[in-house]
Amino acid sequence: MLVSQEQAVFGLMALLGLYWLQRGTRWLWVGPVSGWLLKRGKVRLAMRLRFGKRCH
Amino acid sequence: MSVSLQSSSLIALAGLPNSGKTSLFNALTGSRQKVANYPGVTVERKEGAIPLPDGRVLRVLDLPGTYSLDARTPDEEITRDVLLGRIQGEAPPAALIVVVDATNLERNLGLVLELRELKVPLVLALNMMDLAKKRGLDLDLETFSNELQIPVIPTVAVKNTGTDQIVTAVNLAIDRVAQESRSKTKTGVQTWSKPEASAVRDRFNEVDRILRKSTRRSTAPSLWTERLDRLFLHPIFGLSILALVLALIFQAIFSWASLPADWIESGVSAFGVWVGSLMADGPLKDLLVNGVISGVGSVVVFLPQILILFAFILVLEDSGYLARAAFMMDRIMGGVGLHGRAFIPLLSSYACAIPGILSTRTIANPRDRLATILVAPLTTCSARLPVYTLLVGAFVPDRPFLGPFRTQGAVLFALYLLGTLAPLTMAWVFRRTVLKGPKPTLLMELPTYKMPSLRGVVLGLVERTKIFLRRAGTVILSLSVLVWFLSSYPKVPAQGQQNQASVMPAIHSSYAGTLGHAVEPLLRPLGFDWRVGIALIPGFAAREVMVSALATVYAIEGDEATVESALSERLAASWTLATALSLMVWYVFAPQCLSTLAVVRRETNSWRWSIFLLVYMTALAYLASFLTYRLVSGFGWGG
Numbered sequence: 001m002l003v004s005q006e007q008a009v010f011g012l013m014a015l016l017g018l019y020w021l022q023r024g025t026r027w028l029w030v031g032p033v034s035g036w037l038l039k040r041g042k043v044r045l046a047m048r049l050r051f052g053k054r055c056h
Numbered sequence: 057m058s059v060s061l062q063s064s065s066l067i068a069l070a071g072l073p074n075s076g077k078t079s080l081f082n083a084l085t086g087s088r089q090k091v092a093n094y095p096g097v098t099v100e101r102k103e104g105a106i107p108l109p110d111g112r113v114l115r116v117l118d119l120p121g122t123y124s125l126d127a128r129t130p131d132e133e134i135t136r137d138v139l140l141g142r143i144q145g146e147a148p149p150a151a152l153i154v155v156v157d158a159t160n161l162e163r164n165l166g167l168v169l170e171l172r173e174l175k176v177p178l179v180l181a182l183n184m185m186d187l188a189k190k191r192g193l194d195l196d197l198e199t200f201s202n203e204l205q206i207p208v209i210p211t212v213a214v215k216n217t218g219t220d221q222i223v224t225a226v227n228l229a230i231d232r233v234a235q236e237s238r239s240k241t242k243t244g245v246q247t248w249s250k251p252e253a254s255a256v257r258d259r260f261n262e263v264d265r266i267l268r269k270s271t272r273r274s275t276a277p278s279l280w281t282e283r284l285d286r287l288f289l290h291p292i293f294g295l296s297i298l299a300l301v302l303a304l305i306f307q308a309i310f311s312w313a314s315l316p317a318d319w320i321e322s323g324v325s326a327f328g329v330w331v332g333s334l335m336a337d338g339p340l341k342d343l344l345v346n347g348v349i350s351g352v353g354s355v356v357v358f359l360p361q362i363l364i365l366f367a368f369i370l371v372l373e374d375s376g377y378l379a380r381a382a383f384m385m386d387r388i389m390g391g392v393g394l395h396g397r398a399f400i401p402l403l404s405s406y407a408c409a410i411p412g413i414l415s416t417r418t419i420a421n422p423r424d425r426l427a428t429i430l431v432a433p434l435t436t437c438s439a440r441l442p443v444y445t446l447l448v449g450a451f452v453p454d455r456p457f458l459g460p461f462r463t464q465g466a467v468l469f470a471l472y473l474l475g476t477l478a479p480l481t482m483a484w485v486f487r488r489t490v491l492k493g494p495k496p497t498l499l500m501e502l503p504t505y506k507m508p509s510l511r512g513v514v515l516g517l518v519e520r521t522k523i524f525l526r527r528a529g530t531v532i533l534s535l536s537v538l539v540w541f542l543s544s545y546p547k548v549p550a551q552g553q554q555n556q557a558s559v560m561p562a563i564h565s566s567y568a569g570t571l572g573h574a575v576e577p578l579l580r581p582l583g584f585d586w587r588v589g590i591a592l593i594p595g596f597a598a599r600e601v602m603v604s605a606l607a608t609v610y611a612i613e614g615d616e617a618t619v620e621s622a623l624s625e626r627l628a629a630s631w632t633l634a635t636a637l638s639l640m641v642w643y644v645f646a647p648q649c650l651s652t653l654a655v656v657r658r659e660t661n662s663w664r665w666s667i668f669l670l671v672y673m674t675a676l677a678y679l680a681s682f683l684t685y686r687l688v689s690g691f692g693w694g695g
Contacts, residue, residue: 009339
């Protein structure tokens with residue numbers, strides 16, 4: 001094994017933490033990032049970022 | 057940018073409420089749908105896609121129903137603003153499909169004439185044509201279309217009839233406009249001003265003239281609807297039938313779901329054993345088996361129950377019976393000071409309080425709306441169902457109760473009844489204290505009865521399954537892992553473990569154990585121990601996490617043999633009936649959902665009402681649980 005079970009657990013916990021960090025801070029970065037994507041012509045990606053994940 | 061926009065034109069569906077927009081939207085787009093919110097507000101934005109044979113894609117927007125562009129509610133404002141191109145980041149539609157209920161042309165055509173004044177190509181979908189013909193409508197389509205000066209396509213959205221012609225007509229309209237606009241400059245924002253009363257009168261005179269000219273015979277009222285309404289709207293029989301229908305639903309949730317739920321449960325358990333057999337003992341195996349599989353599995357087991365509940369709601373809604381139920385309930389709602397329109401938000405809250413609170417936007421008076429928002433979270437949402445069914449299944453013996461009904465169904469019915477009476481009682485209290493005001497009145501339109509469409513129900517259930525599994529895969533999975541982590545760490549040193557093992561399992565000294573023991577004195581009067589304390593805390597993020605947290609806590613605490621036994625068996629062995637009932641009552645009242653509090657904050661624009669909600673619901677839950685525990689223990693069922 002490349003890593004021990006203990007290290008894998010802590011790695012997974014860190015990934016989960018990062019995932020929730022991006023979910024919790026979307027309000028902060030989605031606007032500027034989707035604006036930048038729109039400027040570069042990536043309309044579909046920008047719309048997906050802006051509307052796609054905010055469904056309930 | 058221009059390439060992708062041209063290859064996907066946006067068209068919008070507009071029409072009166074109940075004209076069949078959503079059915080047509082489903083028929084046009086099938087499962088290619090995406091639900092989100094409009095930026096800045098919380099009105100649902102439903103977009104779908106229609107792939108065309110030439111490789112282009114038509115994006116279709118299902119707009120909220122409106123009677124006129126002169127908007128009266130936040131929902132109607134969105135429709136008006138989208139149509140007028142006033143929403144930032146939302147391109148104005150390239151064409152409009154106006155959905156019209158053919159059985160009620162007189163009321164529907166006013167909006168068509170109003171929309172005709174906008175400079176957007178229109179296609180009229182004359183929906184429910186089968187019903188209109190059955191009721192005697194004889195319409196000269198050519199004259200009708202010529203008089204309106206727009207293409208008219210007869211449709212039966214629930215049977216997928218006329219959808220191809222709609223797509224062709226829209227496509228033609230867009231192409232024509234594109235050709236015309238090459239020579240002209242075009243602006244995205246339309247101009248519109250509130251019409252004078254005389255203009256509105258003129259519009260309805262024009263509707264009369266068009267109908268006189270194009271109809272040879274108009275529709276007669278449905279005899280069946282009248283006959284059924286005499287029964288379903290009867291003050292005594294109507295309410296009795298409503299109670300019977302609800303009792304049947306709760307009975308079905310237990311009887312029909314038990315077999316598929318058993319399959320899922322044994323599948324989850326076998327999967328856990330299989331995964332466990334592949335790995336060496338260690339924390340990763342423990343995380344996967346006790347945290348992920350045991351935690352998420354314990355919630356996924358309740359999918360059949362939730363689908364059965366929604367199948368009933370969708371069928372009742374599609375058939376037109378739910379509107380009658382709303383009408384029947386208005387007498388009760390009015391009695392406690394709620395607006396008649398509060399029925400739909402409260403009914404939506406049986407699925408989840410969040411769409412319920414969002415749909416209060418149809419209530420114009422802020423005081424009426426706030427009263428509904430404050431009581432909606434008391435309604436029994438579907439996230440409570442796993443908690444209820446787990447505890448009822450574990451503690452209520454399955455015996456015949458009354459006729460075809462059995463005790464477990466009856467207890468669940470009682471819990472739902474409590475979740476129905478609680479919001480009504482609290483509304484009565486609020487309207488006499490913090491939200492005093494005049495009694496609201498209700499004016500509503502009852503749709504005719506229809507055979508529910510299988511396609512609509514299936515699409516609704518698929519959507520519900522996706523939402524449930526997405527939730528299980530994100531929020532519940534994350535919280536299960538977190539609960540596992542807090543229950544497993546810090547690890548007791550090997551030396552200490554040997555000394556302590558004979559006294560208590562390692563979970564006692566974990567973070568979660570410490571936290572559970574810290575809150576135990578507060579929960580003891582309600583009959584809850586530290587394990588329930590551990591489960592209640594993540595339950596604030598999402599109610600059903602309580603079930604997965606309990607599963608994780610008991611899995612970590614128990615040995616190999618207990619991991620394989622069902623959670624309900626483990627609870628039945630270690631809890632008393634008084635504790636179980638007290639926890640059920642806690643869940644009837646407790647504000648255990650952070651997202652609801654966040655939505656209340658967004659909808660009321662202040663934390664004040666969210667905090668008020670949190671405080672009053674927690675106090676109510678504590679008091680009710682305390683009384684339940686004391687009373688049941690007093691009967692000798694607590695020891």
